[in-house]
Amino acid sequence: MADIKQKIQFNKNQIDFISKIKTSDSFSYKKWGDDELLDLRCYIRNYYRDIQKGECAFCKKDLSIVAVGNAHVEHIVPKSIYPNFMFEPKNLCVICADCNQIKRDQEITKNTPNTLKRKYIKYPRTSKSFLMVHPHFDKWNDYLEVFNGFYVGKDDHKDRKGSFTIYACGLNRKLSKFGYIKEVYTxxxxxxxxxxxxxxxxxxxxxxxxxxxxxxxxx
Structure with missing residues (x-):
């Protein structure tokens, strides 16, 4: 069973609005940050924050429950590579500020990891199409585990999704900055x-x- 069991549902007005955005001459992934999308972003954020029970989809740390500063809407398949999937319900989730910043920096420097195994016209329907752990298709604990704050991929899986997710989201960022400190219990x-x-x-x-x-x- 996947971590996210039910994708977001858009109402008719939202669907019409999304269609208008996608068919405009100026449409690109950069439209995502426009003020006119503020209400839609808020709707998506609140939905997935509740569905994910206040946990980041990638690192599993706590999200902010009320404020937006530590709860960012995420495009699992990068919108800079596949803008046509920008509003796809199963391509959306919510992540923490650190995971978001790392992925945003990759987008700005054009080093965004492509999370799909090959190019798709329609959004994939199965887990095997993705290189990273996908919350709509996968259970996080099947691919990743944490030891004293250190993320480890369960790479008995042939696709090595755990390791790819650690790399793409910089999950071991605390280890990189402060080193590994093992807790010892008597x-x-x-x-x-x-x-x-x-x-x-x-x-x-x-x-x-x-x-x-x-x-x-x-x-």
Missing amino acids: DNEIMEAARNLIESNSLMEKCNAIETLKKILRS
Whole structure:
């Protein structure tokens, strides 16, 4: 089952508006930032932010829930390479500010990774058509995992989607800047977390214990 189970639905007015934009003589991927698309961008952002439960589609870190600064509409197949897919519902999701900035910089410098295996006229319908993990077709955990903040691709998959996604989105950006810092847990800390999970009557303490045990298992 894919991470995003239901694509966005546009109403008739939105469909007519999109058609008008796409058939205009001045249409290009740069139209995406125009003020006239502000309401549509907001609608898309709010929809996918809710569907994704406030998580970035690529790094899985938290998005801003109210503000727009850390919740950006993303085109999974780059709009600079395939402007005809700019409004395709399954080409849209929401990502964090860092993932967005990295992909935007690639677009500006014309180094945008092409996420499709070959050129398509119509938007692909299956996961195997894409080089990166696609939230509408794939489950993130099938291709990627995190150890102490370090992203690792599960490259037992022949398509190596995990590694491509790490590269395309710069997911190990914190590692590149600060280096790898391994968290070390003592036996006493492990025992305390297990004891709190079993014995505590506080829901908050139980949740904290679960999070600590998860970190230990990943380390």
